[in-house]
């Protein structure tokens with residue numbers, strides 16, 4: 001079992017939501033944290049708040065869609081703490097719309113998802129994750145680090161109407177752990193660097209709380225535990241996957257029973 005004490009976590013999307021909650025937890029457990037986010041103000045405010053818990057925190061303003069920013073982030077982690085043990089590429093967005101929008105009366109097509117709307121989500125949620133983990137794993141290998149790459153998929157990966165961009169990006173997150181575990185095994189370091197994904201249902205962060213209250217109410221009605229998942233519950237799972245070295249190459253769902261039927 002790995003220990004969090006002194007372990008270094010690189011967390012993108014660290015200025016908000018699940019990323020911020022993970023940073024708080026990691027510091028409370030005696031770990032060290034590099035948070036990265038494209039939104040500079042919330043990032044700096046988060047860093048200031050986290051310093052109340054521990055001084056072992058640093059931040060980097062980083063747009064994960066830019067190769068140079070991801071290189072800078074991984075270099076900053078090594079320069080600050082000398083190693084990387086957990087990579088949590090949690091920066092992500094939604095931008096929901098039907099692929100084809102039809103008129104209720106005529107049944108004719110009146111709109112379609114633009115290429116830009118599709119590509120923006122793929123750029124952040126998929127390409128951004130690829131760049132973040134590629135740069136971090138390079139430095140983990142070269143600095144002889146052990147640890148976990150923990151991707152964040154979603155129950156959206158199972159297919160949700162209005163999310164062809166988001167669902168596609170999140171489905172990719174559940175194949176990446178298998179590809180990378182196979183590659184790390186082939187190159188002889190799968191015993192040191194593992195890859196897993198978590199797939200949350202609806203978590204009570206800005207991403208979900210921005211959903212129209214009526215729509216959100218209907219969503220929660222479909223969750224057997226009767227509420228949103230807390231960011232801290234997701235973080236607890238990440239921590240367990242980090243500690244438990246038997247976990248590799250899989251996706252673990254955490255959704256309060258979502259999609260297991262309705263109340264009846």
Ligand SMILES: NC(=O)c1ccc[n+]([C@@H]2O[C@H](COP(=O)([O-])OP(=O)(O)OC[C@H]3O[C@@H](n4cnc5c(N)ncnc54)[C@H](O)[C@@H]3O)[C@@H](O)[C@H]2O)c1
Pocket residue numbers: 012013014015016017018019036037038039062063064065089090091092093124128152153154155199200201202203204205206207208
């Ligand atoms: N909230 C949920 O219900 C839920 C469910 C399943 C999966 N997820 C996933 O968990 C992750 C975190 O989501 P959250 O709920 O904490 O959302 P959030 O909106 O609170 O946080 C996302 C963060 O990513 C940052 N970000 C966006 N684009 C970026 C970019 N190009 N470069 C760097 N940072 C960028 C944002 O500024 C924000 O701080 C996302 O990948 C999301 O898809 C969330």
